[in-house]
Amino acid sequence: MAEPPRSSSRRLKHWGWGYEDQQRPAHEIDEAAAGIRAMLGFGGEVQAAKPLDEVELRTPRLEAPADEGGLFSSDRHDRAVHALGKAYRDIVRGHRGEYANPPDLVARPTDEDDVAEVLERASDWGAAVIPFGGGTSVCGGIEPRLANEDRPSVSLDLTRLDRVLEIDHTSLAARIRAGCADRTWKISFANTT
Ligand SMILES: Cc1cc2nc3c(=O)[nH]c(=O)nc-3n(C[C@H](O)[C@H](O)[C@H](O)COP(=O)(O)OP(=O)(O)OC[C@H]3O[C@@H](n4cnc5c(N)ncnc54)[C@H](O)[C@@H]3O)c2cc1C
Known part of the structure; x- marks a missing residue:
């Protein structure tokens, strides 16, 4: 069976659920609309x-370090x-192009050292850091809507932390990095015997 494309090679939709290449064809949307009417x-x-x-997106208030x-984007x-x-309200806002609180930077660490670097830099910048797993939160958890609207923010995308580090075959316990969820087909087993 052919391996599905790596998720890193596919772009998520900017406004809704799934990937850009998963948009329903126009004729299906027209049919659904006619059915609703x-x-x-x-x-x-x-x-x-x-x-x-x-879409009008606020200018980033932080400069991505070279x-x-x-690591930073x-x-x-x-x-x-x-x-x-x-959430439904997120889909509606994204569909309308209403992005009131975009993060200033997105960070994609590949190991713990990267995570430490992001946190250190964010501390220097006075920026909030918000973990991002699959981004499917339905309660505003990943949106950088901060009490202090002037405070910059960094979205800490965990999807490159995609390795199983250790499996204990006796207890069936495992140490799995935070970005593995829903990406089981590309998990690489490291340090396992
Ligand atoms: C159509 C739909 C159906 C759903 N059905 C269900 C369901 O049946 N059951 C259910 O429980 N949920 C459901 N959800 C909600 C959502 O999918 C879950 O809450 C999901 O588990 C969130 O995982 P995520 O990786 O996308 O987290 P994200 O959305 O990326 O993050 C969720 C929150 O956790 C924080 N976070 C993420 N990763 C970490 C980390 N490693 N360390 C610390 N904080 C972290 C984020 O900052 C955010 O606050 C559904 C959502 C949708 C859109």
């Missing part, structure tokens, strides 16, 4: 999601994806 007697107007290049490993798509969770 027929059932309810109103509504069912199709509206396209606001394209990312038309580094070869790509201030890319528009990265910041939009990490700005909202997946």
Whole structure:
């Protein structure tokens, strides 16, 4: 069986659930809209999601440090994806292009040293750091909506921490890094016997 594409090679939708290549075809959306109109007697107007290049995204208040490993990103798509969770209100806001609280930077550590570097830099910047797993929070957990609106923020994306470190075959206990969830097909087993 062919290996599915690595999740790192696929971009998440900037506004909603899943990946960009998982958008339903236009004819299916039109059919669904017609079904809604027929059932309810109103509504069912199709509206396209606001394209990312038309979204007004606050200018990052932090500058991504130059580094070869790509630890920090201030890319528009990265910041939009990490700005909202997946509650209905998040989907609606993303679809409309309303990103009131984008993180200033997104950090993608690959090991504990990277995590320490992110935390140290964030401390120097006075920035909040918000862990990001799959980004499916439905209660605003990943959105950098801070009491102090002037405080910058860094979204700490854990998806590159994708290794199983240790398995105890007797007790069936394992040490698994935080980014492994829902990515079992690409887990690489390190230090296991
Ligand atoms: C359609 C849909 C269906 C769902 N169904 C269910 C369900 O049936 N049962 C259920 O329990 N939930 C459900 N959820 C909610 C959501 O999927 C879960 O809460 C999920 O477990 C969140 O995991 P995540 O990796 O996406 O976390 P994220 O959304 O990335 O983060 C959630 C919160 O945890 C923090 N966080 C993330 N990783 C870490 C870490 N390593 N250390 C410390 N803090 C961290 C984040 O900062 C945030 O506050 C559903 C959501 C959707 C959109």
